[in-house]
Amino acid sequence: MKRHVISILMENEPGVLSRVCGLFSGRGFNIETINAGPSNEEGVHHMNITTFGDDYIIEQIMKQLNKVVSVIKATDYEDSPAVEREMMFLKVQAEAPDRGEILRTVEVFRCKVVDVSPNEMIIEATGNHEKLEAILTLFQRFGIKELARTGPLAMLRSKKKVN
Amino acid sequence: MKQTGAWILLESLQREGVELLFGYPGGAITDILDELPKRPELRHILVRHEQGAVHAADGYARASGKVGVCLVTSGPGATNTVTGLATANCDSIPLVVLTGQVPTKLIGNDAFQEVDIIGITRPCTKHNYIVEDVRTLARTIREAFHLARSGRPGPVLVDLPKDVIQDVTEFVWPEDISLRSYNPTYKPHMNQLRKTAEALDAASRPLLLVGGGVILSNASAALTELAHRLSIPVTATLMGLGGFPASDDLWFGMVGMHGSYAANTALNTTDLLLCVGARFDDRVTGKLSAFAPNAKIVHIDIDPTSIRKNVQVQIPVVGDCRLSLEGILGICDAKYADRDWKGRHAEWIADLKGWMQERPLTFHENGNIKPQQVIRTLNELTGGDAIVATDVGQHQMWTAQFYDFLTPRSLLTSGGLGTMGYGFPAAIGAQLAFPDRKVVVVAGDGSLQMNIQELATAVANRLPVKVVILNNRYLGMVRQFQELLYEHRYYATNMDAQPDFVKLAEAYGAEGFRVETADQLRPVLAKALASPATTFVDVRVEREENVYPFVPSGAALNEMLLV
The missing domain is CATH 3.40.50.970 (Thiamin diphosphate (ThDP)-binding fold, Pyr/PP domains)
Structure with a gap:
């Protein structure tokens, strides 16, 4: 069982999200994260899904996604040179004695404090999956009150060779 | 000149070659019904239940090879088509089902006879549409028929809000139809065909398994030709029956849960299974781990999702069944013209005939009507x-x-x-x-x-x-x-x-x-x-007669209960 980030280009028509989500639920595939937004082309949306599965399941997921009439192209970024970033908001318990340590951690991970109250802070963090997992682990000791994650955005790197 | 949505719909249906509509009236489609008498070439068959309409259109499509068309109203009219759509979807039958819908401004308000039929039928159609603007109606109908009949065929539902049907616009018929997100692969990969031909040359106990795809792609003649020329015994799934004549000397019956002893035993013995347009349903394979245990498997299917969904195959061929079979035969003709296929497979065919004689499909007569x-x-x-x-x-x-x-x-x-x-x-x-x-x-x-x-x-x-x-x-x-x-x-x-x-x-x-x-x-x-x-x-008939052979669900195909 491996984590795969799948990128999907699809026609921006009503109900297209449920075509993709319905496929996952109807066939018993997992969705860990999902996000969608416009692409550079008018009428085309770009969706990223994180899923888990062995090779056999991922092969079926990719084939089934490409079979959906509204899907223009689905690509599995596993084993491809892709950049991957995810954003999250963390609301942490931030009592006076802990604040210094919290701010140091924020600095080390290049996070941002976007909201402060007498005993809580909202921290914005960006990074790949592993980095965000590490940040979460470190902030756990202060007490995480709320968490929101976007799920990864992914894009294939450009070819570095000049022809 | 501007035309109403109802006019455009019927004009589009006729341009798609539709002769018959199976339907049941209702408030949301009365504008369409009102337009129908003006087109006597479009015959409306009034059924007694919408499920009957979809099955009738499905039977029309299976028998004729054309697209079956239904016209039903919104709400319960639409929900009554669901079983028929799912039936056609499973068996890849080309249908276009037109459902009435409440006016666009009422959608989402729980209006009388309103239902989200697009949401309901998403998993049991090949694709579905709601037409929100009369200017897209003709194109949508064109796309719906294109999707229904091309690639792996299937049912397509088009939801038609009442105001869209009443609205007017200029009629523009899109002659060419192409969808950037939909390009089924008809032409098989030459390499895969060559590998199949090589596997046929290397095999000593090849077996053909005919599925419904053979019938849908009109590949029956090509399949019969291949079986005869290379002397390969033939079996079929339920959906493949008729794809190869049951009167033929190379015919050994249906496989699977209630398949013939000869066909199921052949599956257990074959060293090269050529599966053409079948999707390895559990009723066909029995216990997967014991399916065709001695065989290399070639799987020809136009739908790539069918391949390696249930059964691992060594030679996948994505493409149209007829083109694939013709391609394989072409390579065998060119490359292996001197092979004595008949002589090579004589012993294998004799085995199958032996099994057929040993355990024929039969029943015990006792004077009652069997x-x-x-x-x-x-x-x-x-x-x-x-x-x-x-x-x-x-x-x-x-x-x-x-x-x-x-x-x-x-x-x-x-x-x-x-x-x-x-x-x-x-x-x-x-x-x-x-x-x-x-x-x-x-x-x-x-x-x-x-x-x-x-x-x-x-x-x-x-x-x-x-x-x-x-x-x-x-x-x-x-x-x-x-x-x-x-x-x-x-x-x-x-x-x-x-x-x-x-x-x-x-x-x-x-x-x-x-x-x-x-x-x-x-x-x-x-x-x-x-x-x-x-x-x-x-x-x-005899009340407690049983169907044999019988492979209990989950058992291997060689664990048949016989008469």
Whole structure:
């Protein structure tokens, strides 16, 4: 069982999200994260899904996604040179004695404090999956009150060779 | 000149070659109904239930190869099509189902007869559309037919809000249709065909497994040619019956849960399985880990999702069945012209013939009317030339086993979804496609009652459909499970309370016959077949007859229970 980030280009028509989500639920595939937004082309949306599965399941997921009439192209970024970033908001318990340590951690991970109250802070963090997992682990000791994650955005790197 | 949505819809249907609409009226589609009399070439067949409309369109499509079309209203009219859509979706049958919808400004307000049919049918259609602007109507209809009939065919639903149908615009017919997100692969990869030819040359016990794809892609002639030229024995799935003539010397019957001993044993023995247009349903494979244990598998299918979904294959071929088979034969002709295929496979074919003789499809005669005997008699009386529709259950399996299907599109049956109540309306659709052919329904007394209201449709249209009821007053297939796997605990399968089918036929203005003794069987069936009327034949068969061979669910194909 491996984590795969799948990128999907699809026609921006009503109900297209449920075509993709319905496929996952109807066939018993997992969705860990999902996000969608416009692409550079008018009428085309770009969706990223994180899923888990062995090779056999991922092969079926990719084939089934490409079979959906509204899907223009689905690509599995596993084993491809892709950049991957995810954003999250963390609301942490931030009592006076802990604040210094919290701010140091924020600095080390290049996070941002976007909201402060007498005993809580909202921290914005960006990074790949592993980095965000590490940040979460470190902030756990202060007490995480709320968490929101976007799920990864992914894009294939450009070819570095000049022809 | 501007035209209404209703006008544009009907003009588009005619441009797509539609002759028949199976439908049922309702408030949301009255504008369309009002436009229909102006186009006498578009015949509307008024059914008695929307499920009947979809099955009838499905039977029309299976028998003729054309797209079947339905027109129903919003809300309950639309939801009643769901079972029919799922049936067609499982068996890859091209349909376009047009549903009425409440006006766009009311959508989402729980209006009278409003339902989110797009949401409901998303998983049981190939694709579906809601037309939100009359200017996109013609293009949507064009796309719907293109999707329904191309690639792996399937049902497409188009939802038509009432205001869109009433709105007006200029009619523009898109001559060319191309969808950037939809490009089915017809032409198989040459390399894969070459590998298949090499595997055929290396094999000593090759076996063909014919699926419904052979029939859908009109590949029957190519398949028969390949089997004959390379001397390969042939088996089929339920959906593949008729794809290869059952009268042929190389025919060894259906595989799977109720497949012949010869066919299932061949699957266990073959060293090269050529699966053409079948999707390895669990009813075909039995226990997956024990399926075709000695074989290299070639899998030809136009739908890449079918490949390696259930069974691991060594040579996948994505493409049209007919083009693939022709390609393989072409390579064999060019590369292996000197091979004595017949001599090579003689011993293997002799093995299969031995199994067939050793354990033929049979039953014990005891003086009662045996259901298998009814099918055999029907086969003799029709010369295998009828279009046969079935429902789902024991009678369906006996039909598959004992009727000799000689040509493609001669068996109409719900293979994938297993929809009881399918056969009778499907036969109505087939009879409308072929008014001069014999169309026979083999039904169980249970399943016939699921869509028996279509008797009125058959009588109203003077359709000489013959319904042969294998009447055992049980839901026989489940009763058989209860007998063999649940220690005779029969529950909810006794259908003793049933109508008098003869009187019921007569009440609708059809003809009814009853067969109560074995000696009446042939003369009464012959009389019914010769009648110009819609006819029910109520045959009182042995009540507790079982279908054999029987591979219990989850068992391996070599664990057959035999007669």
